[in-house]
Structures are given as structure tokens and as C-alpha cells.
Amino acid sequence: MKVHAGRFLPPIEEIALEKSPVPPQIEFCSVTKMYGTVAAVKELSLSVSRGEFLTILGPSGSGKTTALMLLAGFAAPSEGDILIAGKSVAAVPSYRRDQGIVFQSYALFPHLTVRRNLEFPLEMRGMKAAGRAAKVDRMLERVHLSELGGRMPSQLSGGQQQRVALARALIADPPILLLDEPLGALDRNLREQMQGEIKSLHKEFGKTTICVTHDQEEALTLSDRIVVMRDGRIEQIDTPEALYDRPATSFVATFLGEANILENPGFKIETDVAQPSGTVVMIRPECICIAAQTAPKGAQAGQRQSVTGMVEDMIYAGPLRKYHVRVESSVLIVREHVPSGQQIFEPGDEVQLDWLRSDIRLVPA
Amino acid sequence: MRTLQKLGRMPIALTVPAFAILLVAFGVPVIQLLLTSLNAPAFSVVNYHAFFERPANVRVLFQTIEISVVATAICLVIGYPTAYLIVAASKRLRTVLLVLVFIPYLTSLLARTYAWIVILGDRGLINNLLLDLGLISTSVPIIYSGVALYIGMVHIMLPIMILPLISVMLGIDNSLIAAARSMGARPLAAFWRVFLPLTLPGIRSGVLLVFVICLGFYITPQALGGLRDALLSTVIAAQVQSALNLESIAASAFILLGIAAVVLSIFGLDISGKQGLAAQPTRGSRPSRLPCLGKLAQHIKELFAPYRSKRWIAELYQPANDGGWWQIVGAAFVTVVMFFLLFPGLVVMIMSFGAGTALEFPPSGLSLQWYRSFFSNPSWSGTAWTSIQIGVAVAILSTFVGTLAAYGLSNTVPRLRGLLTMVILTPITFPAIVVGVATYLGLVKLGLIGTKTGLILAHSIGSIAFVVVIVSATLANFDRRLEQAAQSMTAGPLQTFMKVTLPLIRPGVIGGALFAFIHSFDEVVLSSLVGGAVRTLPLRMWESMRNELDPTIAAVASLLMLLPVLWLVALYVTWWRSRSTAKQAPPNT
Numbered sequence: 001m002k003v004h005a006g007r008f009l010p011p012i013e014e015i016a017l018e019k020s021p022v023p024p025q026i027e028f029c030s031v032t033k034m035y036g037t038v039a040a041v042k043e044l045s046l047s048v049s050r051g052e053f054l055t056i057l058g059p060s061g062s063g064k065t066t067a068l069m070l071l072a073g074f075a076a077p078s079e080g081d082i083l084i085a086g087k088s089v090a091a092v093p094s095y096r097r098d099q100g101i102v103f104q105s106y107a108l109f110p111h112l113t114v115r116r117n118l119e120f121p122l123e124m125r126g127m128k129a130a131g132r133a134a135k136v137d138r139m140l141e142r143v144h145l146s147e148l149g150g151r152m153p154s155q156l157s158g159g160q161q162q163r164v165a166l167a168r169a170l171i172a173d174p175p176i177l178l179l180d181e182p183l184g185a186l187d188r189n190l191r192e193q194m195q196g197e198i199k200s201l202h203k204e205f206g207k208t209t210i211c212v213t214h215d216q217e218e219a220l221t222l223s224d225r226i227v228v229m230r231d232g233r234i235e236q237i238d239t240p241e242a243l244y245d246r247p248a249t250s251f252v253a254t255f256l257g258e259a260n261i262l263e264n265p266g267f268k269i270e271t272d273v274a275q276p277s278g279t280v281v282m283i284r285p286e287c288i289c290i291a292a293q294t295a296p297k298g299a300q301a302g303q304r305q306s307v308t309g310m311v312e313d314m315i316y317a318g319p320l321r322k323y324h325v326r327v328e329s330s331v332l333i334v335r336e337h338v339p340s341g342q343q344i345f346e347p348g349d350e351v352q353l354d355w356l357r358s359d360i361r362l363v364p365a
Numbered sequence: 366m367r368t369l370q371k372l373g374r375m376p377i378a379l380t381v382p383a384f385a386i387l388l389v390a391f392g393v394p395v396i397q398l399l400l401t402s403l404n405a406p407a408f409s410v411v412n413y414h415a416f417f418e419r420p421a422n423v424r425v426l427f428q429t430i431e432i433s434v435v436a437t438a439i440c441l442v443i444g445y446p447t448a449y450l451i452v453a454a455s456k457r458l459r460t461v462l463l464v465l466v467f468i469p470y471l472t473s474l475l476a477r478t479y480a481w482i483v484i485l486g487d488r489g490l491i492n493n494l495l496l497d498l499g500l501i502s503t504s505v506p507i508i509y510s511g512v513a514l515y516i517g518m519v520h521i522m523l524p525i526m527i528l529p530l531i532s533v534m535l536g537i538d539n540s541l542i543a544a545a546r547s548m549g550a551r552p553l554a555a556f557w558r559v560f561l562p563l564t565l566p567g568i569r570s571g572v573l574l575v576f577v578i579c580l581g582f583y584i585t586p587q588a589l590g591g592l593r594d595a596l597l598s599t600v601i602a603a604q605v606q607s608a609l610n611l612e613s614i615a616a617s618a619f620i621l622l623g624i625a626a627v628v629l630s631i632f633g634l635d636i637s638g639k640q641g642l643a644a645q646p647t648r649g650s651r652p653s654r655l656p657c658l659g660k661l662a663q664h665i666k667e668l669f670a671p672y673r674s675k676r677w678i679a680e681l682y683q684p685a686n687d688g689g690w691w692q693i694v695g696a697a698f699v700t701v702v703m704f705f706l707l708f709p710g711l712v713v714m715i716m717s718f719g720a721g722t723a724l725e726f727p728p729s730g731l732s733l734q735w736y737r738s739f740f741s742n743p744s745w746s747g748t749a750w751t752s753i754q755i756g757v758a759v760a761i762l763s764t765f766v767g768t769l770a771a772y773g774l775s776n777t778v779p780r781l782r783g784l785l786t787m788v789i790l791t792p793i794t795f796p797a798i799v800v801g802v803a804t805y806l807g808l809v810k811l812g813l814i815g816t817k818t819g820l821i822l823a824h825s826i827g828s829i830a831f832v833v834v835i836v837s838a839t840l841a842n843f844d845r846r847l848e849q850a851a852q853s854m855t856a857g858p859l860q861t862f863m864k865v866t867l868p869l870i871r872p873g874v875i876g877g878a879l880f881a882f883i884h885s886f887d888e889v890v891l892s893s894l895v896g897g898a899v900r901t902l903p904l905r906m907w908e909s910m911r912n913e914l915d916p917t918i919a920a921v922a923s924l925l926m927l928l929p930v931l932w933l934v935a936l937y938v939t940w941w942r943s944r945s946t947a948k949q950a951p952p953n954t
């Protein structure tokens with residue numbers, strides 16, 4: 001029997017959002033941005049509270065960068081308004097918005113040393129040289145780069161550049177931090193390490209952070225809430241758990257993790273409530289158990305459904321094993337942990353699949 | 366083992382034809398010239414001594430430096446804001462403005478100089494206008510004054526300053542400016558602290574190019590400048606034509622070259638250090654301080670390519686809120702500069718359709734008489750035909766030799782490549798008059814003075830340099846893995862080159878061929894020294910500009926001004942086509 005922490009919890013009814021009297025730190029009010037006849041962002045409404053870590057996730061061209069540019073003041077909305085701390089910033093130029101930005105390519109000034117790069121935002125805010133030096137020293141130490149202050153950006157490794165970029169965005173203590181695919185240029189190991197770094201910086205400095213990414217794992221690990229965008233519109237905003245557990249649309253379901261979407265399964269799927277029209281059945285691959293024959297269902301017998309299928313394909317993926325199992329006219333993806341002590345199936349084997357009825361989700365097609 | 370060694374040495378072998386031509390026509394004579402100036406085999410500096418002993422020489426020398434410095438400074442002061450405004454313009458407007466800068470750049474030097482004679486001359490446009498308005502009673506001498514000299518020189522040099530600047534500015538990652546702004550830098554601070562330092566490489570190459578060309582400038586100063594504005598190059602040319610003693614010519618030439626070398630080594634010493642490299646990450650080769658034509662070609666290609674990554678800035682340059690005032694000033698400035706660049710050509714074109722017996726503006730009637738005169742008079746049409754023949758021969762020879770050399774160079778170790786490229790480019794980096802004198806000596810040795818073969822050889826050394834620059838730039842962006850892929854499919858080196866490399870670098874090769882032709886078709890300094898009895902079109906024009914008032918030249922100049930449009934269409938077509946193939950490539954770079 002597999003245990004999936006969190007997945008057996010009863011569905012959370014509503015995410016209790018603090019409705020505090022202080023205005024949200026950032027608010028998009030029905031913002032549209034047109035490029036010619038193309039709407040890069042359509043009627044975007046969104047509010048982010050102080051100290052929150054919000055991730056904007058979406059496929060390429062979905063308007064993520066555009067949303068960030070609008071907030072940073074590098075482009076003006078065609079319609080709608082953006083409020084920061086309750087005030088419209090339509091007339092505030094980018095250099096007065098007081099935001100720290102980490103660019104995808106880092107945008108470290110190639111003609112300045114690491115130190116001078118870090119000093120730049122302080123200098124622009126009119127800080128004296130002595131105060132700058134002390135602050136830069138402290139920040140360099142914080143990001144473990146004390147020895148590299150004299151180097152040019154081109155003499156740093158990718159991870160070091162990334163850290164300088166983060167340090168530079170944070171050093172002037174702006175209330176808002178914007179990250180545009182901050183880890184996109186790093187390899188996998190480094191990315192995980194930097195995710196930890198970003199997380200701890202967020203904890204320490206408590207900045208309201210908006211991070212753009214198309215890496216779902218990054219979004220799931222880092223964020224308080226995730227916005228899923230598609231074609232310039234918001235598909236869903238929610239906490240990572242809720243988003244994964246109860247996707248609002250089949251797009252969200254497939255974009256975030258793997259999902260079996262069964263439109264015409266060819267067999268009866270038992271659901272707790274009647275399936276409303278216009279919805280499809282969704283079940284996560286890890287919620288399906290696979291066995292040679294019907295296992296004793298124990299206490300949960302009444303809550304489970306089982307079907308018979310045939311293994312079409314087996315994919316070995318490190319700690320996981322993935323099966324493609326044909327059941328009637330559909331092919332279900334099943335994911336299993338390898339050291340579960342269970343039997344390994346080969347293509348052609350006949351198997352029993354079974355799942356908890358409460359793991360079935362009905363999502364709009 | 367043997368064959369391996371052979372293969373290893375092969376790339377260098379490809380540069381042999383280019384170096385052979387360069388050595389015979391230019392390299393050996395330059396060394397001879399140096400030895401002569403040093404009074405070899407006795408070796409003394411008497412010739413240099415003699416040069417500096419004559420006050421007139423010293424005066425001309427300082428005047429040459431002064432005029433070159435001033436002209437370069439004016440070009441920078443006008444060119445930098447122009448380049449900035451062009452880069453900041455919207456994509457479509459930017460393309461239009463770039464074309465408007467390219468047209469004078471590609472237009473015949475003589476045609477442009479002639480236009481200024483027509484405008485500034487004693488009976489030229491401005492004087493006539495002032496006389497008609499009753500503002501003056503007798504014509505004022507503009508043309509042989511220093512003012513006319515500077516107007517003409519700046520007009521010729523401005524595109525040469527603007528284009529490398531644009532090339533560097535387009536290469537600047539816009540997110541850097543966005544980053545500066547997000548950190549609280551006002552537009553001016555962002556410009557001053559980030560943009561300007563990053564454009565230093567462009568400023569450097571623009572300044573060097575313009576300054577060195579000014580040093581060796583010969584045609585325009587002679588046509589527009591007065592007697593008091595003599596430049597060293599003019600003096601040297603006069604000495605060659607009057608066959609004065611070779612020693613003093615050699616000394617003068619090497620003094621001129623020495624100044625160029627000093628300036629090159631001062632400014633060429635990367636004042637921006639590694640920053641320059643970081644600002645323009647040219648793959649493989651280090652950024653050449655020489656014509657950035659190739660790089661510019663790449664950027665122009667990008668102009669037609671869809672947005673990506675640079676999008677962060679798309680709207681950045683436009684000063685966001687600070688008023689339309691600056692935009693009006695900027696628009697006015699660019700308009701004035703474009704007017705300055707293009708207006709002279711338009712005047713000549715309009716006048717060339719005049720019906721009178723002399724040129725007038727505006728023409729009192731319209732006719733094609735000067736065009737008819739051009740096509741029916743063999744002293745005009747014959748020379749044009751000669752020029753075309755020579756130009757085509759030069760283009761074929763130098764494209765072949767130059768492409769081979771560029772390909773060979775791209776496969777050699779970087780240090781050797783840098784050195785050899787510098788050598789190959791000397792014909793277009795040395796002051797023109799020095800190249801002219803050296804080539805003259807070389808062709809005398811070969812007995813080719815006054816022959817078409819001689820002219821083809823003389824023009825080719827410069828044209829090869831252009832081809833090498835442009836093809837090298839294309840090769841730098843060429844994905845070497847494609848060749849390895851072809852070889853893994855058992856294609857031999859030759860097959861790989863013909864089937865994979867050449868088709869992919871074809872835009873560069875065609876561009877190189879075009880520039881090779883233009884270089885030859887417009888060349889007048891070398892031709893006047895080595896041409897002898899062979900009359901090319903530029904020589905005929907040059908003669909006509911100095912001696913007679915045959916208005917046929919207006920028709921010729923107009924026709925020559927239409928050529929750049931043809932060139933641009935040709936370039937556009939090749940680059941456009943290459944873009945559609947590039948689009949199919951994976952977007953990983």
C-alpha cells in the first residue's frame with residue numbers, strides 16, 4: 001500500500017485568504033496589454049499581499065514576461081490599472097517604482113565589477129560611499145561571495161552570477177522583488193540549490209515576490225500561491241497544494257504534473273456525485289494502484305473502484321516506474337515507487353488497477 | 366600520421382592565394398618603400414630629416430592632423446546622437462533610417478563630392494540663391510574655403526561613423542538598461558553610467574576608421590578645399606605624378622602611416638579592457654577594430670527577425686513620461702542629419718534633367734540631353750564599360766580568393782588568425798595614398814602600369830580585405846557542428862565545404878562580392894596613380910570635375926546614386942532568403 005502524504009486529506013473547502021484592512025501590496029485591476037492586434041495580457045486581475053511569494057506559471061507566450069514588464073513600468077497597460085500599496089503607478093516611471101528585479105539573463109553590467117554592480121542601486125538612491133561599502137560587504141557575505149567582489153561578471157560561474165543578481169536586487173531593500181525565470185539558465189543540480197537560496201532569502205528579507213517561470217517544480221517548491229496563465233489570461237490562482245489537488249481546468253491539470261484525463265473512457269467510472277455535463281474525469285497517475293489480481297480491499301472496500309487492464313509499456317525512471325495500461329478504449333498512466341516491494345510487470349501482462357473514489361476529480365473540459 | 370599533418374596545415378594553405386596577391390602588389394613594395402625611406406642599405410634618417418627641415422612640410426603635416434581631428438570630432442558629435450536615435454526608433458522606422466544611412470555610404474565618393482561642388486561652387490546653388498535674393502551682389506567664395514572642406518569630409522565620413530555605432534548599440538542587451546532603471550537610475554543616469562560605457566567599442570572603431578581615412582583622404586579635400594587646405598596625401602600624390610625623387614615620397618608616406626599607427630596603437634589598445642569584449646560577445650574571433658560591416662549585416666538581418674529576449678526593452682528607449690519635447694528635438698535632429706546626407710544627391714539628380722546649356726537649379730525645363738550625351742559619348746560610356754569590366758573581374762577574383770582565405774583563417778588557431786587578418790586588412794586600414802604609392806611601385810616592377818590587369822590587381826588587394834571581413838563575420842556565426850555532422854556522414858572536406866558550408870555562408874559571400882565590386886567601381890586614388898592610359902569612370906569624372914564644366918557628369922553622378930538602391934535590394938534579397946533558412950534551424954543560439 002502506498003502512502004501519499006497530503007493526497008488522502010479531505011479536500012480543502014476554501015483557502016482562507018486574510019482579508020486584512022491594509023491594501024494588498026500589488027494589485028492588477030483588469031489589466032490588458034495589446035501589441036498591435038495581439039493581446040499579450042487580457043483583463044488580468046490579481047492581488048498580492050505583503051510578504052507573499054507568488055509565482056506566475058504558464059507556457060511560452062502566455063504573457064508572463066509582459067505581466068512583469070507592466071508591473072516594473074517598462075510597458076504601459078493598454079487598459080486597466082496597476083496599484084502598488086493601494087496607489088496607481090500609471091504615472092510613476094520605472095526608476096521610481098522601487099523594485100528589485102532579477103532578469104533571466106541576470107543583466108549584470110559587464111563593464112563594472114561585482115562590487116560596483118552591487119553599489120549601483122545604492123548610488124542611484126544617493127547613498128554616500130562609506131555607507132555603500134559597508135552594505136555591499138554585508139550583502140556579499142550573505143550570498144557567500146566575499147572573495148569575488150573585485151571580479152568582472154564575465155569571470156563568474158552561472159550560479160555565482162545568479163547570486164550577484166539576487167544580491168543586487170535586494171541590496172537597496174526594495175519592498176518588491178521581481179524574478180523573471182531566475183533559474184532558467186542553470187543546470188538541474190544548481191537549480192535545486194538556488195531554489196533553497198531563494199527560499200531562505202525570501203524568509204529572511206520577507207519581500208513581496210513575484211516570480212515568473214515555466215518550470216512547474218520550481219513553482220511548486222517556492223510559492224505561497226501560483227498563478228497559471230494561458231494565452232494572456234489567468235486559468236487559476238491557488239496554493240500549490242490546491243492547484244495540484246483540485247485543478248480548475250484540464251489545462252491546469254495537465255500543465256501541473258501528469259494527469260489522466262478521461263473524456264470517453266469506455267468504462268463506467270464511479271463518482272461520489274453525478275458527473276455534470278461539460279466536465280471530464282481526471283485522476284493523477286500516483287493515485288492508481290497496480291496489482292496482479294484484485295487485492296483485498298479491507299476497510300476502504302466501498303470507497304474504491306477497480307478495473308482490469310493490460311500493460312502496454314513500462315518506463316523506468318529512477319525511483320519511479322511508469323506503466324501505460326490499456327483499459328477498454330483508454331490508456332491510463334500509472335506511477336509506482338520502485339522499492340514498494342511489488343511485482344514488476346512487463347508489457348502484455350494483465351493487471352488490476354484500483355483507486356479511491358475520492359481521488360477522482362471532475363474538471364471542466 | 367602524414368595525412369593528419371597535411372590536414373592540419375590545410376587551412377593555412379587556403380590563405381596562400383590572398384597573401385600572394387597581397388605580397389606582390391602591396392607587401393613587398395611597402396617594405397621596399399620603408400627601406401628607401403630609411404636610405405637603405407646605408408640606413409639613416411636623412412629623408413625624414415629633410416622632410417621636417419622644410420617648414421612647408423611641417424605645416425602641411427600639422428594641418429593634416431588638425432583637419433582629421435576636427436572632422437573626426439564633428440562626425441562623432443553628430444554621429445553618436447544620430448545612431449542613438451536610429452536605434453531607439455521603432456523597428457520599421459529604424460529600418461528606413463538605416464537604409465537612408467546606407468545609401469550615401471554605398472554611393473560613389475566622386476558623385477557625392479561633385480554634388481557639393483554643385484551646391485557650394487561659385488556659381489552653385491547657394492550662391493545663386495543668395496544672388497537671386499539680393500543678399501549678396503557678387504558670389505561669395507565658399508567652395509575653396511575650410512568650411513567647404515569640412516562640409517564635404519563630414520558628409521563622406523558620417524555614415525562610416527554612424528554604422529559601427531549602430532552596430533554596437535544594437536548589440537547591447539536592453540535588459541541592462543531596464544536593470545539600471547529598476548534600480549532607480551533616471552534615464553540620463555542610465556545612459557551615462559551604463560549605455561555610454563558599453564558603446565565605447567563602437568566609438569573607438571568609428572573614430573579610428575574615420576580618422577585613418579581622413580588622414581589618407583585625397584579626392585574630396587582636393588576638390589573642395591582651397592590651396593591653404595593642402596593635406597599630406599595631396600602633396601604625396603602631386604609628388605608621385607611629377608615623379609619627384611622616391612626617397613622623399615617614401616618618407617612622407619611613412620610619416621603619414623606612422624601617425625595612423627600611433628593613433629591605432631593608442632586607441633586600439635582596448636581602452637575599455639575586457640568590457641569591450643563583454644559588450645559584444647562576438648563568437649570566436651575577437652571584435653575587429655576594422656570595418657564592422659559583417660557584424661552590422663548580422664544585425665540588419667536581426668531587424669527582420671522576430672522579437673525575443675530583447676523584448677524586455679522594446680519600449681525602453683523611448684523616454685517614457687518625460688514629455689514629447691525630447692522626442693520633437695530628436696526627430697528634428699535626425700531629420701536634419703538625413704537631409705544633410707541625402708539632399709546633395711537629390712539636387713544633382715534634379716539638375717541632371719535640366720534642359721539648359723549649363724546646369725541650373727531648379728531647371729528651367731526638363732530633358733534627357735545629359736543622359737543622351739553620356740550614352741552617346743564614348744569618352745563617357747567607354748570608360749563606364751571599362752569600369753564595369755574591371756569591377757566584375759575584381760569581384761570574381763577577390764570573392765574567390767577572399768572566401769578561401771576567410772575560411773582558412775577561421776580554421777586556424779585564434780592568435781595566428783588575428784595576426785594574419787590584420788595583415789590582410791592593411792590595404793583598407795592604411796591611409797589610401799600610402800597604399801596607392803606602394804601599389805604603384807609594385808606594378809612598376811611587374812610592368813603592369815597602365816594595363817587593365819594592373820588595375821584589377823591593384824583594386825583586388827582592397828576588395829579581398831572587404832570579402833575577408835564580411836565572410837569571416839558570417840563564418841563566426843556559422844555552427845561548426847554542421848560540418849562535423851556532414852563529415853560524420855562521410856563527406857570529404859571539399860564536399861562538406863561545397864554542400865554545407867558554402868550554401869550557409871552564401872549571404873556573406875554575396876555581400877562580400879558586392880562590396881568588392883563597389884570598392885573597385887568607385888576607386889580613384891589607386892587608379893589615378895597606376896591607371897596610365899586605362900580610363901575608368903571615376904577617373905573620367907575626376908578629370909571632368911577639375912577641368913571642364915561638362916554637365917554630362919551630373920547625369921553620371923545621378924546614375925551612380927541610383928546604384929546603391931540596386932545594391933540594397935540585392936543585399937536585402939540575399940539576407941531575406943538566408944533568414945528564411947535560418948528560421949528552420951533550432952532556436953538554441
Ligand SMILES: Nc1ncnc2c1ncn2[C@@H]1O[C@H](COP(=O)(O)OP(=O)(O)OP(=O)(O)O)[C@@H](O)[C@H]1O
Binds near residue numbers: 038040060
Ligand atoms: N514587444 C512586443 N511586440 C509584439 N508582441 C509582443 C511583444 N512582447 C510580447 N509580445 C507577444 O505577447 C505575447 C506574450 O509574450 P510574453 O513575452 O509575455 O510571453 P511569456 O509568457 O513571457 O513567454 P516565454 O515563456 O516564452 O518567455 C506573445 O504572443 C508575444 O509574441
Ligand SMILES: [Mg+2]
Binds near residue numbers: 064065066
Ligand atoms: Mg518570458
